[in-house]
Amino acid sequence: MVTFAQAMRDRLNATFTGNATERPAWIDELEHGSDIGFFGPSSAAWSVHGGMSTIAAGVRALLVQAMHPGALAGVADHSRYQEDPFGRLAGTIRWIYTVTHGDTATARAGSDFVLKLHERVTGTYVDGHGAPREYSANDPDLLRWVHLAFTDSFLRAAQQWGDPIPGGADAYVAEWATAGELMRVPNPPRTDAELRDALDEYWDAGLLAVTERTRDVVRFIRNPPLAHMLRPGYRVLFHGAAATLDPRHRSALGLRLPPGGEYAATRAAGLVLDGIGGVLGTTPGSERAARVRIARLHVRAA
Numbered sequence: 001m002v003t004f005a006q007a008m009r010d011r012l013n014a015t016f017t018g019n020a021t022e023r024p025a026w027i028d029e030l031e032h033g034s035d036i037g038f039f040g041p042s043s044a045a046w047s048v049h050g051g052m053s054t055i056a057a058g059v060r061a062l063l064v065q066a067m068h069p070g071a072l073a074g075v076a077d078h079s080r081y082q083e084d085p086f087g088r089l090a091g092t093i094r095w096i097y098t099v100t101h102g103d104t105a106t107a108r109a110g111s112d113f114v115l116k117l118h119e120r121v122t123g124t125y126v127d128g129h130g131a132p133r134e135y136s137a138n139d140p141d142l143l144r145w146v147h148l149a150f151t152d153s154f155l156r157a158a159q160q161w162g163d164p165i166p167g168g169a170d171a172y173v174a175e176w177a178t179a180g181e182l183m184r185v186p187n188p189p190r191t192d193a194e195l196r197d198a199l200d201e202y203w204d205a206g207l208l209a210v211t212e213r214t215r216d217v218v219r220f221i222r223n224p225p226l227a228h229m230l231r232p233g234y235r236v237l238f239h240g241a242a243a244t245l246d247p248r249h250r251s252a253l254g255l256r257l258p259p260g261g262e263y264a265a266t267r268a269a270g271l272v273l274d275g276i277g278g279v280l281g282t283t284p285g286s287e288r289a290a291r292v293r294i295a296r297l298h299v300r301a302a
Helices: 004-016 025-029 044-049 053-065 069-078 085-101 104-118 140-161 168-182 192-204 212-222 228-243 247-252 261-280 285-301
Strands: 122-126 132-136
Touching: 004 085, 004 228, 004 261, 025 085, 025 285, 044 053, 044 085, 044 140, 044 168, 053 069, 053 085, 053 140, 053 212, 053 228, 053 261, 069 122, 069 132, 069 140, 069 212, 085 104, 085 168, 085 285, 104 168, 140 168, 140 192, 140 228, 140 261, 168 192, 228 261
Parallel strands: none
Antiparallel strands: 122 132
């Protein structure tokens, strides 16, 4: 007889792996490789990406990314996010954890693969000033915005719900700049202050905009086609993610917090994340695979 916890674990795993019924092979492959990787067990990147806060961070990052009309156009025009949202989610998760926990060759190959996919993502959009512009997913400006949105979202979520970050916020921003460089992001920020300033530059320059297309995407992020048993918890996580947004961004996106405001929303989301951790465990499979690789390398070196 399948227990509720088993059913919840199966639905969560299916959601994060694109409905795969078994552990993805790419995780097992992280046990192989010739070096520790760009980071390591004591790094800020492992700390930030190793906790349950990454779930809320992913929701937050999508909301922030959607504020740039060019980044949004690439998703809306070329991805099948409405027909296959979990397949796209699984692809993003694979890249994050490959770069975080893979050896350097695997991390580079994973990033090059994503850049190759980007080559066919081109089109036109209307910018924040109302002018038509051409775009490519590999445009430095768009790559930079996506990197900023990701870095800021995962950092703020970890600060809200995660463990203390080794070296603090600056260490994480500096380390994850490596991922930005792998994705050809020009001059990624290396301190928390630089990260905040870079985000402000887009806002102050009027490069961000909330259009009807943005609102469509936000409605989808608010209510994705999850299994019924996951929907109540997801609603709480959505509000928690929204509560950590820059108030200017939250207002522009038209997001209202439930009664109790930011404190109540983040506290409730923290309880949901703790519950997910209790069901899935608190260590990602990719980290466990990386530790197998690192232990093998240490034995070989000894």
